[in-house]
Amino acid sequence: MATNVAVVPAVKRRIQVGDAVARIVTAAFAGVILLICLVLIFELWIHAAPARNKFGLSFLIGTNWDPVAGDFGALPFIYGTIVTSLIALFISVPLGLGAAIFLSELAPAGLSSGLTFLVELLAAIPSVIYGLMAIFTLEPLMRSYIAPFLRATLGFLPFFQGPSYGVGYLTAGMILSIMTFPFIISVSREALLAVPREQREAALALGATKWESTRQVVVPYARLGIMGSIFLALARALGETMAVTMVIGNTPTIAASLFAPGYSIAAVLANEFTEATGTLHPATLINLALVLFLITIVINGLARLLIIATTGKGTARA
Amino acid sequence: MISRRQRRKIVNDLMLTLTAVCCFTTVASLFVILGYLLYNGGKSLDWNFFTKLPLPAGELGGGMGNAILGSIQIVAFAAAIGLPVGLFAGIYLAEFEDKNFAFLVRYTADLLNGVPSIVVGIFAWTLIVVPMRGFSAFAGSVALSIMLIPIVARNTEQFLREVPTFLREGALALGASKWKTIATVVVPAASKGILTGMILGVARIAGESAPLLFTSLNNQFWTSSINQPTASLPVMIFLRAVSPYEDWHRQAWAAGLVLIVMVFLANIAARYILARGVSVPRG
Numbered sequence: 001m002a003t004n005v006a007v008v009p010a011v012k013r014r015i016q017v018g019d020a021v022a023r024i025v026t027a028a029f030a031g032v033i034l035l036i037c038l039v040l041i042f043e044l045w046i047h048a049a050p051a052r053n054k055f056g057l058s059f060l061i062g063t064n065w066d067p068v069a070g071d072f073g074a075l076p077f078i079y080g081t082i083v084t085s086l087i088a089l090f091i092s093v094p095l096g097l098g099a100a101i102f103l104s105e106l107a108p109a110g111l112s113s114g115l116t117f118l119v120e121l122l123a124a125i126p127s128v129i130y131g132l133m134a135i136f137t138l139e140p141l142m143r144s145y146i147a148p149f150l151r152a153t154l155g156f157l158p159f160f161q162g163p164s165y166g167v168g169y170l171t172a173g174m175i176l177s178i179m180t181f182p183f184i185i186s187v188s189r190e191a192l193l194a195v196p197r198e199q200r201e202a203a204l205a206l207g208a209t210k211w212e213s214t215r216q217v218v219v220p221y222a223r224l225g226i227m228g229s230i231f232l233a234l235a236r237a238l239g240e241t242m243a244v245t246m247v248i249g250n251t252p253t254i255a256a257s258l259f260a261p262g263y264s265i266a267a268v269l270a271n272e273f274t275e276a277t278g279t280l281h282p283a284t285l286i287n288l289a290l291v292l293f294l295i296t297i298v299i300n301g302l303a304r305l306l307i308i309a310t311t312g313k314g315t316a317r318a
Numbered sequence: 319m320i321s322r323r324q325r326r327k328i329v330n331d332l333m334l335t336l337t338a339v340c341c342f343t344t345v346a347s348l349f350v351i352l353g354y355l356l357y358n359g360g361k362s363l364d365w366n367f368f369t370k371l372p373l374p375a376g377e378l379g380g381g382m383g384n385a386i387l388g389s390i391q392i393v394a395f396a397a398a399i400g401l402p403v404g405l406f407a408g409i410y411l412a413e414f415e416d417k418n419f420a421f422l423v424r425y426t427a428d429l430l431n432g433v434p435s436i437v438v439g440i441f442a443w444t445l446i447v448v449p450m451r452g453f454s455a456f457a458g459s460v461a462l463s464i465m466l467i468p469i470v471a472r473n474t475e476q477f478l479r480e481v482p483t484f485l486r487e488g489a490l491a492l493g494a495s496k497w498k499t500i501a502t503v504v505v506p507a508a509s510k511g512i513l514t515g516m517i518l519g520v521a522r523i524a525g526e527s528a529p530l531l532f533t534s535l536n537n538q539f540w541t542s543s544i545n546q547p548t549a550s551l552p553v554m555i556f557l558r559a560v561s562p563y564e565d566w567h568r569q570a571w572a573a574g575l576v577l578i579v580m581v582f583l584a585n586i587a588a589r590y591i592l593a594r595g596v597s598v599p600r601g
Contacts, residue, residue: 015495022497026410029403030423033471036464037426040433043444098340106334107341115345117589122348124518124585125578126525128552132559132574133351136358136567181344209330232432239434241528242556266436266528273440273532289440293433300432304425 041293048287050279059287065252067272072284074291076252080169080262081292084244085237087173087258088180093230095177096184097219100226103185104192105214116186123182131246134175139166139247146170147259164259167249172264175243180233187232191225191310192218225310231303235296241266265292352578359575362568367576372538372554378565382573384540385549388455391541392534392550393524395459400466400523401516407467408474408512413500424475427468438464439529447533455541455548458534462523469522473515477508514588521584525577527552551577 051059055072062073099119103112147164154160164170195218203213219226249261250271265288276282320328366381373380407427411420442461447453481504489499505512527550535547536557551573558570 018498019496022500023410023414026406026414027416027419029406030410030420030471032403033407033423033427033430033468036467037430039445040437040441040464043441044437047444095340095344098337099344102334102337102341106337115341118345118348121582121585122344124521124525124581125348125351126527126552126581128525128527128555128559129351129355129574129578132555132570133354135559136571137354178344178347181347185344209326211330211333212326215333235432239432239436241434241436242552246556246560266434269436269440270528270531273443274535286440286444289437293437296432296434296437297429300429301425303432304428 044286044290044293048283048290050283051287052283054280055284055287059284060291063254065268067276067281070278070280072280074265074288076254077263077265077268077288078291079254080172080248081238081264081266081295083169083258083262084172084176084248084264085234087170088176088237089230089234091174091177092180092184092233096181096229096233097188097226099181100185100188100192100229101214101219103189105210105218116189119182119185122178123186127179127240127242130175130179131243134171134243134247138171138175142166142168142171142174151259158256159258162255162257162259165249165261167247168257168259168261169248169255170258172244172248172262173258175247176237176240179240179243180237183233183236184229187229187307188222188226191222191229191307194225194310195221222310224306228303228306228310231299231306235299235303238299239266239292239296241270245270265289355571355575355578358568358571359573362572363575367569367572371540372549372569375561375563375566380569382549382551382554382569384537385551385554385573386576388534388537388541388548389524389551391544392455392458392530392548393462393520395455395544396462396466396523397516397520399459400463400519401470403463404467404470404516404519405474405512407471408478409500409505411471411475412478413496413504424472427471430464430468431472434528435465435526436528436531439532442529443532450545452545453533453535453547455534455544455546458530458548458550459544461529461533462526465526465529466519466523469519470516473519474508474512477511477515478504480511481507510591510594514592517584517588517591521581521588524584525552525581527556531556 051072055062059072059074060078061075062071063075064071064073065076066072103115107115143164143166147160147170150160151164199217199221200213203217204210208216244264245267248264248267250263250267251261252263252268253260255262269285269289269292273282273285276285366379367383368381368386369383370379370381371384372382407423411424414420438461442457442464446457446460450457485503485507486499489503490496494502530550530553534550534553536553537547537549541548555570555573555577558566558573561567
């Protein structure tokens with residue numbers, strides 16, 4: 001039974017104080033996230049100072065890497081990072097997009113959710129295990145089959161010339177492509193599922209085939225979300241460490257041939273950071289980490305904005 | 319001659335089949351990886367792997383008992399730091415939203431989630447290893463917790479948002495204060511989703527090696543203190559795999575199998591919890 005209970009002012013005040021305290025406490029924890037990000041940038045910036053003061057921006061275009069002589073140029077690493085990521089996207093975008101179309105447009109609901117779960121498991125595999133696969137299965141495969149085949153068919157291009165030692169840009173790019181599938185598939189799938197049903201029905205009613213409706217109506221409608229998924233995958237590929245370190249060949253050179261061994265920013269950090277001595281070498285590596293951080297932040301930021309634009313429910317989850 | 323209509327039909331069938339091929343190719347890679355791990359890992363796995371210490375190069379046998387224990391130690395400590403912070407941050411984002419600040423935190427959390435794990439490792443090195451003058455399990459835990467916090471925060475937020483408004487209104491109408499409503503009604507209602515997110519988050523950081531390379535480093539022996547360099551399973555896999563020794567490769571596969579079984583069990587458990595109980599009607 002409803003009774004009129006006048007709220008005692010003291011109780012009311014206690015409740016208000018309790019709510020205010022809860023708000024402040026939880027806000028403080030939320031603030032920890034901001035704090036981590038700010039301190040991260042600050043710490044990297046401070047620790048990179050010796051390298052920044054010595055080389056400035058010319059660091060980014062130097063091609064020589066000689067820790068013993070104290071001469072450091074980042075270009076081979078930046079090149080390797082970008083080339084391997086582009087190879088990865090070249091493979092994973094068409095395959096991932098095709099898979100996302102299948103999952104959202106064709107597969108019956110049960111099959112689609114089962115396959116999506118498997119794709120998510122693919123995302124859960126630790127990167128060191130991808131590295132293990134790359135070293136012991138992809139690398140021999142590359143040396144004896146994939147590289148000779150590409151040399152025989154596309155050998156007139158400068159990318160597919162020269163010997164293959166198994167490790168190199170292409171091997172790293174291929175393992176990265178498998179690692180980026182889940183990002184492209186799950187985010188693109190969500191973007192495609194968000195396309196209103198009427199769009200599909202209108203296209204079909206005009207006489208389009210299922211494929212024509214998908215290609216000319218559904219995919220263009222979801223294009224921002226799909227772009228977002230590609231950027232997300234790109235950011236992931238650029239920052240990937242373990243798998244790339246294990247198969248890129250760890251050679252700080254710039255080569256046109258994709259069979260050649262190279263190096264990436266993340267890989268040189270993994271390999272040299274613990275052994276770096278003095279002040280300049282660690283500072284240079286931290287400077288490289290800062291470069292990698294900035295690149296991935298910009299690309300991730302773009303990806304998030306694109307995904308917000310399509311799904312429209314706040315920042316989408318990855 | 320093929321008519322225009324037939325051509326369109328053929329293109330349609332061809333392209334739709336291709337999308338199915340794409341999907342099964344990508345999913346097949348999962349089974350190829352699992353198959354290799356089961357085959358290569360399975361034949362190298364024995365009881366010694368779980369109980370013995372690693373042996374020096376050249377001596378056959380030994381195990382990774384210390385790395386398994388070390389991983390558990392590092393991850394447990396990371397969870398102890400990261401889960402509460404992520405949980406409360408998530409509660410703030412879902413329940414107390416002050417528009418600009420919450421948007422900023424949400425966006426930052428997503429960016430932090432995308433920061434390469436190796437960069438997080440270097441950050442933890444500058445933050446913990448340098449001032450404490452030494453590699454330690456603690457530094458590794460801090461690095462992993464930095465990765466865990468944004469994952470848990472965003473996930474908690476998402477599941478809290480799925481709790482229907484009428485539950486909140488019901489509690490408030492009964493005279494409960496806002497924080498009492500959150501603590502006794504909203505969070506319990508979303509508890510299964512929140513727990514799922516926590517399990518997935520912990521499983522994710524348990525497989526990370528890059529953040530541990532410069533923080534917890536490695537160790538040949540059992541460790542008891544969190545202030546010592548500590549072996550972990552992912553780092554061990556990396557070091558064993560890139561070594562030139564056949565017997566170490568065998569151990570890398572075995573460790574890979576153990577790691578993937580742990581990660582997949584966590585994933586399946588999380589799915590199970592979620593499937594068993596969306597404990598409130600979605601309204």
